[in-house]
Amino acid sequence: MSLLEVENLWVRFPTRQGIFDAVRGVSFTLERERLGIVGESGSGKSMTGRAILRLIRKPGIVEADAIRLEGRNLLDLTEPEMRKVRGQKISMVMQDPKFSLNPVMTIGDQIMEAYLLHNNTSKAQARAKAIAMLEAVSIRDPERVMRAYPHEMSGGMGQRIMIAMMLIPDPQILIADEPTSALDVSVQRQVLDIMDGLVKERGMGLIFISHDLNLVSEFCDRVLIMYAGRIVEVCDADKLHQAKHPYTQGLLNSLPRLDQPKKHLEVLKRDDAWADGESVGGS
Amino acid sequence: MTALTIKDLNVWFGTDRDRVDAVKSANFDVGIGESFGLVGESGSGKSTILRAITGLAPTWSGEITVEGKQITGATRDRAFYKTVQMVFQDPYASLHPRHTVDQVLSETLHLHGFKDINARVVRLLDDVGLGGKFRFRYPHQISGGQRQRVAVARALAGEPDILLLDEPTSALDVSVQAEILNLLTDLRDEHKLTYLMVSHDLPVIGHMCDRLAVMKDGEIVEVMETDDLRHGTAKHDYSRSLLAASAVA
Numbered sequence: 001m002s003l004l005e006v007e008n009l010w011v012r013f014p015t016r017q018g019i020f021d022a023v024r025g026v027s028f029t030l031e032r033e034r035l036g037i038v039g040e041s042g043s044g045k046s047m048t049g050r051a052i053l054r055l056i057r058k059p060g061i062v063e064a065d066a067i068r069l070e071g072r073n074l075l076d077l078t079e080p081e082m083r084k085v086r087g088q089k090i091s092m093v094m095q096d097p098k099f100s101l102n103p104v105m106t107i108g109d110q111i112m113e114a115y116l117l118h119n120n121t122s123k124a125q126a127r128a129k130a131i132a133m134l135e136a137v138s139i140r141d142p143e144r145v146m147r148a149y150p151h152e153m154s155g156g157m158g159q160r161i162m163i164a165m166m167l168i169p170d171p172q173i174l175i176a177d178e179p180t181s182a183l184d185v186s187v188q189r190q191v192l193d194i195m196d197g198l199v200k201e202r203g204m205g206l207i208f209i210s211h212d213l214n215l216v217s218e219f220c221d222r223v224l225i226m227y228a229g230r231i232v233e234v235c236d237a238d239k240l241h242q243a244k245h246p247y248t249q250g251l252l253n254s255l256p257r258l259d260q261p262k263k264h265l266e267v268l269k270r271d272d273a274w275a276d277g278e279s280v281g282g283s
Numbered sequence: 284m285t286a287l288t289i290k291d292l293n294v295w296f297g298t299d300r301d302r303v304d305a306v307k308s309a310n311f312d313v314g315i316g317e318s319f320g321l322v323g324e325s326g327s328g329k330s331t332i333l334r335a336i337t338g339l340a341p342t343w344s345g346e347i348t349v350e351g352k353q354i355t356g357a358t359r360d361r362a363f364y365k366t367v368q369m370v371f372q373d374p375y376a377s378l379h380p381r382h383t384v385d386q387v388l389s390e391t392l393h394l395h396g397f398k399d400i401n402a403r404v405v406r407l408l409d410d411v412g413l414g415g416k417f418r419f420r421y422p423h424q425i426s427g428g429q430r431q432r433v434a435v436a437r438a439l440a441g442e443p444d445i446l447l448l449d450e451p452t453s454a455l456d457v458s459v460q461a462e463i464l465n466l467l468t469d470l471r472d473e474h475k476l477t478y479l480m481v482s483h484d485l486p487v488i489g490h491m492c493d494r495l496a497v498m499k500d501g502e503i504v505e506v507m508e509t510d511d512l513r514h515g516t517a518k519h520d521y522s523r524s525l526l527a528a529s530a531v532a
Contacts (some may be wrong), residue, residue, distance in 0.1 A: 157325065250458065258485065261489070
């Protein structure tokens, strides 16, 4: 049995111009692996991640034949039951640490709160654990960071703090929505190594949402490529550079490369036909 | 004369136990018409250098010389802003949400003391590849790439010689990044601009810049040619590890 099965997922938003389909009939399964979802902004990749946790706010509508976590359909759960799933079973690292951290609480208090909520321990132990977690995501001066407020942190620091916080309850599935796009290459590596270790050691499933094709092809096992709310291509991550779909190829060609200098970069030419047709299943 | 010379620049924030030395005795110079890159991890002080130049980081010491003129203190005069302009990282945050594109550009032109504002707005929009149909839109009605084009147009309004680019494409999709980088390349040729560009993305710096400085913990560890970057012949250990990290990621 798969860790997570998503069947025919739709996310719709009613607008004045009619219903807008952000995600259109997406199906995939997640094993104990690193699954990448790539696409541009607006392709529905973040919405897919949020829909799994039922975090789409009204008036948005989530429809699916089933979203099964170890055989249990998440769509049938009540809201209190769902709250137990979030954080404990499936954790999510959001895109922007500026909006996910509480601006009027110190970093230390926030991490300790996350730990105390899930574990019945003393404050001193929570504090030690929080410092250990900050060190685990390679923050240089954890004592100072514990005292600091989110606005005093750079984007990269904020994101590492978020990841530290999400890993504390030891979830089965981690949905990481652009967790490293605010980080620079050297730190990116360290953060990815931390997540990599979790997948291997604890048998965690990871859904890694990103717009960075190179990163995904290097880090993940399998990749889903999304365009306009549907999956246009599924491939093994190491074979991404042999991708067939013109959209995937276009994205790859628009990246600047150190080994091939040129004056102008290639610009993606879009084809309306990419948005039509059935979604490719990703299982 | 150089476009920009930085000598023994120190920038710090806070006091006592919370004091952070963001930049420590940085030295480099950017020639006229050159494109110079600053790379390093977050918190290495690369954006802080740009902020010190423009007067957004008031606590600094050392020498900053712009086109032969030395800069002092925390405030800058009008002539400075006609020479140096900055493009910020996040086009979502750097445009006023309740001002139309027209208002953003008109106000900037007005502050620069131009009289023929109407004609200039049209020309600026043309320059950055946005047609007249975007003129009366609000920021939320245009895409991220288009917003960054507006931000570039605003920077160009005062007809500056030097553009400071603070991660101009890191908030954008790769396909849009290609468009903005192409735009910046064309504008540099057209207007004979000098670029000082900050990025954590080495391929982007390699694509845009002639020379670059590698920063770590507020210090410049190495200044090198882009060719060295391409061939992976960095001298300093840290630059080498940065190169290695970006080659696989």
